[in-house]
Amino acid sequence: MPSRRIPFAGVRKAISQRLQPGFHEALPVALMAEYSADRLLEHRRMLGNRVSFTAYGVKAAALALREMPEMNVTLEGDELVYHDDVNIAVAVHTPRGLRAPVVREADKKTLIEISSLIDEYAEKGRSGEITLAQQSGHSFTVTNLGMMGITYFTPIINPPDTAILGMGATKPQIIPTNSGWRIAYIGYLTLVFDHRAIDGVPAAKFLSIISKFLENPQQLEV
Numbered sequence: 001m002p003s004r005r006i007p008f009a010g011v012r013k014a015i016s017q018r019l020q021p022g023f024h025e026a027l028p029v030a031l032m033a034e035y036s037a038d039r040l041l042e043h044r045r046m047l048g049n050r051v052s053f054t055a056y057g058v059k060a061a062a063l064a065l066r067e068m069p070e071m072n073v074t075l076e077g078d079e080l081v082y083h084d085d086v087n088i089a090v091a092v093h094t095p096r097g098l099r100a101p102v103v104r105e106a107d108k109k110t111l112i113e114i115s116s117l118i119d120e121y122a123e124k125g126r127s128g129e130i131t132l133a134q135q136s137g138h139s140f141t142v143t144n145l146g147m148m149g150i151t152y153f154t155p156i157i158n159p160p161d162t163a164i165l166g167m168g169a170t171k172p173q174i175i176p177t178n179s180g181w182r183i184a185y186i187g188y189l190t191l192v193f194d195h196r197a198i199d200g201v202p203a204a205k206f207l208s209i210i211s212k213f214l215e216n217p218q219q220l221e222v
Contacts, residue, residue, distance in 0.1 A: 026157050026162075026194040026195075026196065027194060027195040027196050028154070028156075028157060028192050028193070028194060028195070029192070029193055029195050029200065029203070030154045030190055030191070030192045031190070031191045031192075031193070031200075031203055031204055031207050032152050032188070032189065032190050032191075033188075033189045033191075033207050033208070033211050034186050034187065034188055034189075034211075035186070035187045035189065035211040035212075035214050035215050036184060036185070036186065036187075036215050037170045037185040037186060037187040037214070037215075038184055038185050039215060039216065039217055039218075040056060040170075040187070040214055040215070040217045041170070041185055043217035043218065044056075044217075047111070047112065050112060050115065051111045051112060051114075051115045052115045052118060052119070053144060053146055053147075053167060053170070054090060054115075054118055054142060054144040054167065055111050055112075055114040055115035055118055056111065056214060056217065056220065057142045057144060057165060057167045057189075057210075057214070058088050058090060058103055058106050058114050058118070058142050059106060059107075059109070059111055059114055059213075059220045060210045060213035060214050060220060061088060061106075061140060061142055061165050061210055062086045062088055062103075062106035062107040062109075063107055063209075063213055063219070063220065063222070064206055064209040064210045064213060065086050065088075065107070065139075065140060066086055066107045067209055068202065068205065068206050068209065069082065069084075070082070070198075070202060071140075071163065071198065071202065071203075071206045072084075072086060072139050072140065073139065073162050073197055073198070074139050074160040074161055074162060075159075075160055075162050075194065075196065075197050076160045080197055081160075083139045085104070085105055085139075086105060086106050086107040086108075086139070086140075087102050087103070087104045087105065087106065087137050087138045087139055087140075088102065088103050088106045088138060088139075088140050088141065088142055089101065089102050089103075089135065089138035089140070089141040089142070089158055089161070090102075090103060090118055090121065090141070090142055090143070091141065091142070091143035091144070091155070091158075092118075092121050092122055092125045092130070093125070094125035094126060094128070094130070095125075095126065095128075096128055099121075099125050099130045099135060100135050100138070100141060100158055101121040101124075101125075101130050101134040101135050102134060102135060102136070102137055102138045103117055103118070104137070110221065111220055111221065121134070138158070138161060139160075139161060140161055140163060140164070140165070141155075141157075141158040141161050141163075141164040141165070142164070142165045142167065143155045143164065143165070143166055143167070144166075144167040145166065145167070145168065145169075146167050146168050146169040146170060146187075146188075147169075148169075149169050150168050150169060151168040151169055151171070151188040152166070152168055152188055152190050153166050153168065153190060154166065154190060154192055155190070155192055156192075157192055157193075157194055162193060162194040162196075162197040162198055163191060163192065163193040163194065163198060163203070163206075164191075164192050164193075165189065165190070165191055165210065166189070166190035166191075166192065167187075167188075167189060168187065168188030168189065168190070169187075169188060170185050170186070170187045170188075171185065171186055171188075172184070172185055172186075173185075173186050187214060189207060189210065189211060189214075191203060191206065191207040191210075
């Protein structure tokens with residue numbers, strides 16, 4: 001069967017050019033963590049499964065950014081820009097490639113509002129209606145491959161951001177107890193950060209805060 005060749009151009013090339021600084025110029029470091037997802041799953045059931053796991057991640061990251069404003073930073077040229085607003089980009093797969101529309105003021109939105117907006121972006125992505133304006137003005141990005149069964153992965157930082165959160169699957173594990181064993185659900189997170197702007201200890205603290213919010217989802221309703 002003959003090989004098929006197509007030009008590396010258009011959307012694929014544009015995505016490559018946009019993400020290159022996040023890989024070739026950044027000094028990326030990845031931190032990985034597990035969290036207990038039992039309460040999150042129960043909380044999601046209480047909301048009628050209307051909230052996506054990505055929305056939980058966005059809100060947890062938003063509140064963690066509010067708690068650690070030094071993490072809400074972009075690197076623009078030779079300047080570190082610290083932001084007051086918490087605007088989080090969300091990776092959305094579309095037939096024409098990856099898009100990252102922004103949930104603006106995510107710290108002030110409810111879980112249902114965030115989830116509805118992500119669903120709206122996903123629908124716009126399928127019809128090619130996500131605009132450049134909807135993808136601008138972010139300072140942090142969340143991407144989720146959990147639905148594909150992935151646990152850990154190291155996403156590329158989305159410029160001008162200095163960090164990105166990768167959400168993995170939520171999987172059952174057998175946990176030993178004093179009386180035998182039980183089934184517990186565990187979630188997986190990866191934080192990739194640019195060491196030019198962020199040091200390891202604050203990054204680790206930030207990831208720990210995100211994990212604690214996901215383990216106590218009732219706190220995400222503030």
